[in-house]
Amino acid sequence: MFRRKVSLPASDASPLPSHIAIIMDGNGRWAERRGLPRTAGHRAGLESTRRVIKESVRLGIKYLTLYTFSTENWKRPAAEVEFIMSLPGEFWRRERPALEEANVRLKVLGDINGLPLATRHVVEEAVAATQNASGLTVSLALNYGGRAEIVRAARLFMERYGIMGNEVDFATGLYTAELPDPELLIRPGGERRISNFLLWQLAYTELFFVDKLWPDFDGNDLVRVIEEYRGRSVRRGGL
Numbered sequence: 001m002f003r004r005k006v007s008l009p010a011s012d013a014s015p016l017p018s019h020i021a022i023i024m025d026g027n028g029r030w031a032e033r034r035g036l037p038r039t040a041g042h043r044a045g046l047e048s049t050r051r052v053i054k055e056s057v058r059l060g061i062k063y064l065t066l067y068t069f070s071t072e073n074w075k076r077p078a079a080e081v082e083f084i085m086s087l088p089g090e091f092w093r094r095e096r097p098a099l100e101e102a103n104v105r106l107k108v109l110g111d112i113n114g115l116p117l118a119t120r121h122v123v124e125e126a127v128a129a130t131q132n133a134s135g136l137t138v139s140l141a142l143n144y145g146g147r148a149e150i151v152r153a154a155r156l157f158m159e160r161y162g163i164m165g166n167e168v169d170f171a172t173g174l175y176t177a178e179l180p181d182p183e184l185l186i187r188p189g190g191e192r193r194i195s196n197f198l199l200w201q202l203a204y205t206e207l208f209f210v211d212k213l214w215p216d217f218d219g220n221d222l223v224r225v226i227e228e229y230r231g232r233s234v235r236r237g238g239l
């Protein structure tokens, strides 16, 4: 299960990114193009999620953050929302042995109090069950919005540091407090926007927009993006 399908260049290349963030977009269009209900696209997207987690484990990535449901996605029809909210539970029940075997730690970013109770319980269970895993950390952004996160962090900042705090202090109030900023953001689905994802954390992230829809994205696509990332020069404001 952990063997590499595609080899990355030798170690003289720039290092692997430690944190990859993905906006998993295009499920609905994938289904519509096949004359299927949008929910079929979300189910197919779950398979992509499984494949990309597996590939990330194989490559030795430390952090993978997946935009699963935004604070704006509540505007969708109730039946679609309900279906999406059932997927974390389906995923956990089915993939638990493989995730544990791969030493994957699950984490949730976002306001879990706003989730349906069953979804909230299952994600809490998954987070608790995997909390001591030391391999890949998979963070699911669920009921997540970048602006809401910044407002929440601002509130915590004022409580903890008052007006004298700095950027590092501010970041302790983000959902991602214990994670490094992503080196790499991937958005499949063809749109070239951030859609309220990790607004603070993406300040210096390399952005990759991929035209493939999320259900068509696989481990080889992930490797290709990482290869391209390693070829880009990362200066972060320096020379």
Ligand code: IPE
Binding pocket: 024, 025, 026, 027, 028, 029, 030, 068, 069, 070, 073, 084, 189
């Ligand atoms: C992403 O796929 C999944 C969620 C936002 C939950 P979409 O459902 O946005 O798919 P498109 O963009 O409509 O094709």
Ligand code: IPE
Binding pocket: 023, 024, 025, 026, 067, 068, 069, 070, 073, 191, 193, 195
């Ligand atoms: C972003 O996709 C949110 C997730 C993938 C969870 P959307 O489909 O909701 O974003 P927009 O509507 O294209 O901005």
Ligand code: MG
Binding pocket: 025, 026, 027, 189
């Ligand atoms: Mg979309």
